[in-house]
Amino acid sequence: MGLNKEIWQAESRDVENIVAGRHGDAFGILGLHEVGGHWALRAFIPHAESVEAFTLSGESLGPLYPRHGAGFFEGKVEVSERQPIRFHAHNAGGEWDVFDPYSFGPVLGPLDDYYLGEGTHLRLFDKLGAHEMEFEGIHGTHFAVWAPNALRVSVVGPFNQWDGRRHPMRNRNGIWEVFIPVLGTGTIYKYEIVGPDGKVLPLKADPLARQAELRPRSASVVPDPTPFTWTDARYMEERATKDWRRTPMSIYEVHLGSWRRRPDGSFLTYDQLAEQLVPYAADMGYTHLEFMPITEHPFDPSWGYQPTGLFAPTARFGDPAGFARLVNAAHEAGLGVILDWVPAHFPTDDFGLSYFDGTALYEHADPRQGFHPDWNTAIYNFGRKEVAAFLTNSALYWFEVFHIDGLRVDAVASMLYLDYSRQPGQWVPNQHGGNENLEAVAFLQRVNAEVYRQFPGAFMIAEESTSWPGVSQPTYTGGLGFGFKWNMGFMNDTLRFMSRNSIHRRYHHHDLTFGLVYAFSENFVLPLSHDEVVHGKGALLSKMPGDDWQQFANLRAYLAFMWGHPGKKLLFMGQEFAQREEWSESRSLDWWLLDSAPHEGMRRLMADLNAAYRSLPALHERDCEPDGFEWLIGNDHTNSVTAWLRKAEGADPVLVVSNFTPVPRSGYKIPVPLTGRWVERINTDAGWYAGGNTGNQGAVTAYPVEGRHLPAEVELFLPPLATLFLKYEPA
Structure with a gap:
C-alpha cells in the first residue's frame, strides 16, 4: 500500500501549495490523472469532512480520503478515461454537491492559441471573458483571461466565498482558463491574481466582461447568452449601401x-x-x-x-x-x-x-x-x-x-x-x-x-x-x-466670432470665413459638443452678446449658418432649445423652458434646419467636396455679411446668407448664377421661431446683369442677426 501511495498520491509539497493557494498548475494536481496505470482523483473542497465521487450518470466511484485538514481529498478510482466528475461532500452542518472543474479538458483550442499569440484574433469577445455554455455534457461557464506574468489566476465570487484557492485556472501560454460547471447567467465574479513577486493583487474585474455590476460595486457579471432578436434588417440593408460623405x-x-x-x-x-x-x-x-x-x-x-x-x-x-x-x-x-x-x-x-x-x-x-x-x-x-x-x-x-x-x-x-x-x-x-x-x-x-x-x-x-x-x-x-474628423477649428473660430459684440465683429470677419480655407482637406463633422458647454463655458445662448432678444437671434443665425456650411453637423443636447444653464451630468435638461416662446422657437428652427438639410441635396451631397460650395460674398466685413452657394449634381442650388449685425439691410445685392425665382426655405427671423418676422415675403426674383462674374443678381432684405436659405426654383 505504501508503494502505491507513492505512485498515485500527490506530492506533499503540491498538496501544501494547493491548500495555500500558491500552486501555479492546479490542473496538474486536481481532477483525474492517470499515474502508473492507476486513475487518481483529487479535489480541494474546504469545509468538507468526507467526500464521495460520482460520474455524471450517477455511478459511485467510491470515497476520497482526506490528505490535508483544510479540505484536500484524493483516492484511486476505476474509470476508463477522463470524464466530468461530481463530488458529494459532507460535514457536521450538512451535505452538498460539487462538480469538479478539473476533470474537464480545455475549451480554447490550438487555433485560438495561434491567433491569440499572434495578436490577430478578431473574435476575442467570443473566447475571452465569461461565456455560459454546454461543455462535455454539462452546463456551466467558461472563464478566460490574459495574464502572462501571473503565478496564479483564480475565478472568485460569492459562489466560492471569494476564495482564490477554490477555482485556480489553467495556464495556456499566458491565457488562463477554466470551465466551472453549473454557474450561469448573473454570476458575479472577479479574478484573484498572484503577481510574479508572489503577492496577491487587488481583485480584478474581467477586461472582457460583457456585463458589470452597478457602481460603486465593480465586479463582472456572467451575461445572459440568449441571442438578441433584432428587427432592424431593413435599416441594416439600407445602411450598407450608403456613402455617408454624400x-x-x-x-x-x-x-x-x-x-x-x-x-x-x-x-x-x-x-x-x-x-x-x-x-x-x-x-x-x-x-x-x-x-x-x-x-x-x-x-x-x-x-x-x-x-x-x-x-x-x-x-x-x-x-x-x-x-x-x-x-x-x-x-x-x-x-x-x-x-x-x-x-x-x-x-x-x-x-x-x-x-x-x-x-x-x-x-x-x-x-x-x-x-x-x-x-x-x-x-x-x-x-x-x-x-x-x-x-x-x-x-x-x-x-x-x-x-x-x-x-x-x-x-x-x-x-x-x-x-x-x-x-x-x-x-x-x-x-x-x-x-x-x-x-x-x-x-x-x-x-x-x-x-x-x-x-x-x-x-x-x-x-x-x-x-x-x-x-x-x-x-x-x-x-x-x-x-470623418471633428472640425475643432471651425467650432473655436466661429464661437469666438459669435461671442464678440456685433459692433466689433467687422474686425474679426476672418474667424467666420477661415474654416472654408481648409473645409475640404478632410471629411469634416462640425461639432458643437458637450465640451463647449461645461467647465464654466456656459451654454451656447450665454456665449452670445446683447440682450435676451439679441442672444436668441444670434444663436438662431449661428446655428443656421452652421447648417448651411459644408460639413456634417453635431449639436449637443439642450442646445436645440437654447438651454440657459451650463450642462451638468448630475441633473436633467431644463425641459420646462419649452413653455417659453423663444425656446420653443429655437426648437422649431432646429427641426426645420434638419428638414431642410436632409431634403435639399445641395446642402448635403457635397459636404466634403469643394465643387459643392461657391463663395458669393466672403469679404463684406463692414456689414458682417456672408453669402455662398451650396450645390450638388442634378439638384437645385441653395443660397445661404447670414447677417451678423443687428442692423436690418434692405436692397442688399448678391450675385447668383441663375435668373428666376429663389424661394425662402429658412429665415431665422421668422415669427414661427420667435424672431422679428421680417424677410422677403417667401421668395425673390433674380434678374440678369451685365459685366459681372455671375450672370444674375438678387436683391434681398436681410433681417437683423439672421440667416436665410433660399432655394432656386426652376420655372
Missing part, C-alpha cells in the same frame, strides 16, 4: 444620464430612453444619436471618458439586452447610433487594467509613455500586439453585437503625439527621433480598416484637434482611415 448626417449628442430624468431624479432606463429619446430625436429630424461613452465606468463625473469595461454597456440604465433594445428602436425609427469610444487612456482604479498581472501589461512601463499628466490616467501600450488586439476587438464588438453605426474615437491627438501635453525631456522620441507615436498610428489604421472591411455602411469619426494629415483618408493611401 448623405445627410445631423448628429444629436446625448449624455444618457442627464438628457431627461425621472421625477425622483433617478436615471431613465435603456427602455425608457427608447420610448422617449428615440421619438424625440426622430421628430426633430436628426439622422444619428451619439451617446457619450456608455462603456462601464466607476465615476459619474468622468461622463464615461475613464472607462473600466470596454465591452460592457453600463449597468446604470439596465442590462446589455436593454441597450440592444435601445439601438434596435433607434434603427426602427431611422436613426443611426454612434458611440463615443475611449482607446486613448484608462483609469488606474485597483480593480481595472492597471498593473493587471502585477506588471505593466496593458500600459507602457515607462511613465513618459504610459501616463497621462492631463487626466491622471494610464496610456495603452499600442505596440504590444495583445493590447492592440484587445482594443481592436472592443471596437468590432459594438458593431457586431449591438449593430451600432459608428464610433467617435475620443482624444485621438493624445494618441498620435508622443509629446502630447509634455515638456521637453518628459517624452521618448520614436525610432526616427520624431514625436509621432508610430505604434498608435498603426493601431488606428488597423482598427479603422477592420471596421470598414467587416461592417458595410459603418463609419469611424476622429476627435482630432491638430493638423495631422490624412486623418480621414483611407489607410491604403497612408491615411489614418477614419471616415
Whole structure:
C-alpha cells in the first residue's frame, strides 16, 4: 500500500501549495490523472469532512480520503478515461454537491492559441471573458483571461466565498482558463491574481466582461447568452449601401444620464430612453444619436471618458439586452447610433487594467509613455500586439453585437503625439527621433480598416484637434482611415466670432470665413459638443452678446449658418432649445423652458434646419467636396455679411446668407448664377421661431446683369442677426 501511495498520491509539497493557494498548475494536481496505470482523483473542497465521487450518470466511484485538514481529498478510482466528475461532500452542518472543474479538458483550442499569440484574433469577445455554455455534457461557464506574468489566476465570487484557492485556472501560454460547471447567467465574479513577486493583487474585474455590476460595486457579471432578436434588417440593408460623405448626417449628442430624468431624479432606463429619446430625436429630424461613452465606468463625473469595461454597456440604465433594445428602436425609427469610444487612456482604479498581472501589461512601463499628466490616467501600450488586439476587438464588438453605426474615437491627438501635453525631456522620441507615436498610428489604421472591411455602411469619426494629415483618408493611401474628423477649428473660430459684440465683429470677419480655407482637406463633422458647454463655458445662448432678444437671434443665425456650411453637423443636447444653464451630468435638461416662446422657437428652427438639410441635396451631397460650395460674398466685413452657394449634381442650388449685425439691410445685392425665382426655405427671423418676422415675403426674383462674374443678381432684405436659405426654383 505504501508503494502505491507513492505512485498515485500527490506530492506533499503540491498538496501544501494547493491548500495555500500558491500552486501555479492546479490542473496538474486536481481532477483525474492517470499515474502508473492507476486513475487518481483529487479535489480541494474546504469545509468538507468526507467526500464521495460520482460520474455524471450517477455511478459511485467510491470515497476520497482526506490528505490535508483544510479540505484536500484524493483516492484511486476505476474509470476508463477522463470524464466530468461530481463530488458529494459532507460535514457536521450538512451535505452538498460539487462538480469538479478539473476533470474537464480545455475549451480554447490550438487555433485560438495561434491567433491569440499572434495578436490577430478578431473574435476575442467570443473566447475571452465569461461565456455560459454546454461543455462535455454539462452546463456551466467558461472563464478566460490574459495574464502572462501571473503565478496564479483564480475565478472568485460569492459562489466560492471569494476564495482564490477554490477555482485556480489553467495556464495556456499566458491565457488562463477554466470551465466551472453549473454557474450561469448573473454570476458575479472577479479574478484573484498572484503577481510574479508572489503577492496577491487587488481583485480584478474581467477586461472582457460583457456585463458589470452597478457602481460603486465593480465586479463582472456572467451575461445572459440568449441571442438578441433584432428587427432592424431593413435599416441594416439600407445602411450598407450608403456613402455617408454624400448623405445627410445631423448628429444629436446625448449624455444618457442627464438628457431627461425621472421625477425622483433617478436615471431613465435603456427602455425608457427608447420610448422617449428615440421619438424625440426622430421628430426633430436628426439622422444619428451619439451617446457619450456608455462603456462601464466607476465615476459619474468622468461622463464615461475613464472607462473600466470596454465591452460592457453600463449597468446604470439596465442590462446589455436593454441597450440592444435601445439601438434596435433607434434603427426602427431611422436613426443611426454612434458611440463615443475611449482607446486613448484608462483609469488606474485597483480593480481595472492597471498593473493587471502585477506588471505593466496593458500600459507602457515607462511613465513618459504610459501616463497621462492631463487626466491622471494610464496610456495603452499600442505596440504590444495583445493590447492592440484587445482594443481592436472592443471596437468590432459594438458593431457586431449591438449593430451600432459608428464610433467617435475620443482624444485621438493624445494618441498620435508622443509629446502630447509634455515638456521637453518628459517624452521618448520614436525610432526616427520624431514625436509621432508610430505604434498608435498603426493601431488606428488597423482598427479603422477592420471596421470598414467587416461592417458595410459603418463609419469611424476622429476627435482630432491638430493638423495631422490624412486623418480621414483611407489607410491604403497612408491615411489614418477614419471616415470623418471633428472640425475643432471651425467650432473655436466661429464661437469666438459669435461671442464678440456685433459692433466689433467687422474686425474679426476672418474667424467666420477661415474654416472654408481648409473645409475640404478632410471629411469634416462640425461639432458643437458637450465640451463647449461645461467647465464654466456656459451654454451656447450665454456665449452670445446683447440682450435676451439679441442672444436668441444670434444663436438662431449661428446655428443656421452652421447648417448651411459644408460639413456634417453635431449639436449637443439642450442646445436645440437654447438651454440657459451650463450642462451638468448630475441633473436633467431644463425641459420646462419649452413653455417659453423663444425656446420653443429655437426648437422649431432646429427641426426645420434638419428638414431642410436632409431634403435639399445641395446642402448635403457635397459636404466634403469643394465643387459643392461657391463663395458669393466672403469679404463684406463692414456689414458682417456672408453669402455662398451650396450645390450638388442634378439638384437645385441653395443660397445661404447670414447677417451678423443687428442692423436690418434692405436692397442688399448678391450675385447668383441663375435668373428666376429663389424661394425662402429658412429665415431665422421668422415669427414661427420667435424672431422679428421680417424677410422677403417667401421668395425673390433674380434678374440678369451685365459685366459681372455671375450672370444674375438678387436683391434681398436681410433681417437683423439672421440667416436665410433660399432655394432656386426652376420655372
